[in-house]
Amino acid sequence: MKQLTLFCDYFTSGSPGLLLGPVKREVLSLQPYVVLYHDFITDAEAEDIKMLAQPGVSASSEHFSHHLRRKTPRLLDQRISLLTGLNVTHPYGEYLQVVNYGIGGHYEPHFDHATVRLSILLILFSVEAGGSTAFIYANFSVPVVEKAAIFWWNLHRNGQGDMDTLHAGCPVLIGDKWVANKWIHEYGQEFQHRCSLNPEE
Ligand SMILES: O=C(O)CCC(=O)C(=O)O
Ligand SMILES: [Fe+2]
Numbered sequence: 001m002k003q004l005t006l007f008c009d010y011f012t013s014g015s016p017g018l019l020l021g022p023v024k025r026e027v028l029s030l031q032p033y034v035v036l037y038h039d040f041i042t043d044a045e046a047e048d049i050k051m052l053a054q055p056g057v058s059a060s061s062e063h064f065s066h067h068l069r070r071k072t073p074r075l076l077d078q079r080i081s082l083l084t085g086l087n088v089t090h091p092y093g094e095y096l097q098v099v100n101y102g103i104g105g106h107y108e109p110h111f112d113h114a115t116v117r118l119s120i121l122l123i124l125f126s127v128e129a130g131g132s133t134a135f136i137y138a139n140f141s142v143p144v145v146e147k148a149a150i151f152w153w154n155l156h157r158n159g160q161g162d163m164d165t166l167h168a169g170c171p172v173l174i175g176d177k178w179v180a181n182k183w184i185h186e187y188g189q190e191f192q193h194r195c196s197l198n199p200e201e
Helices: 043-056 074-084
Strands: 008-011 023-029 034-038 060-062 064-067 097-110 116-125 133-135 140-142 149-153 167-169 172-174 177-185
Touching (some): 023 140, 043 097, 043 116, 043 177
Antiparallel strands (some): 023 034, 034 149, 097 167, 116 177, 133 167
8 A cells, every 4th residue: 555644664675684673764755755764874884885985085075976896795785685675786786886075065966867776875974064965856855864875766667767856965064975875777677676557657
């Protein structure tokens, strides 16, 4: 049944693997479907990802990113896979892209959805002020919540790009912001997240 209101819960996605450690889900928007998973990564995972990316990243007023041509920490991939039912290993999932925003650092409005079905933005380290992720057409923004992850579907269930997912990284005002995004593709896994009976959906 479709939930008609926003809510928070402990979510297992029906997966036995998550029964012992459900994720703290906060549903922020139903259309587009955007959720915040609290305490999604551990301090150690955040430090690891930052360290691995360090040689290629420096704080900048433009966003400055580095593709981590290494595997996402295995347990993290596993958590994402259990949650989504999707294969998130390369080439189904991209390598992590690590971004460090300095003061004024921002990301202009854009879509992720060319071929990307699901976007996962891991918030490694938070800011003191600014830096929200704004969904412009959908008219809401997500504050920078350290160790949380923002998930959203970029495509409608029928495979078309969802124009309501236009989003941007707002300028950092104080401090700096470290995120890592993971993009998961459509091709090869159409049957893991099927279309619905409504062709418009
Ligand atoms: O940093 C943000 O808030 C947004 C980042 C983003 O949209 C991206 O990396 O594709
Ligand atoms: Fe994006």
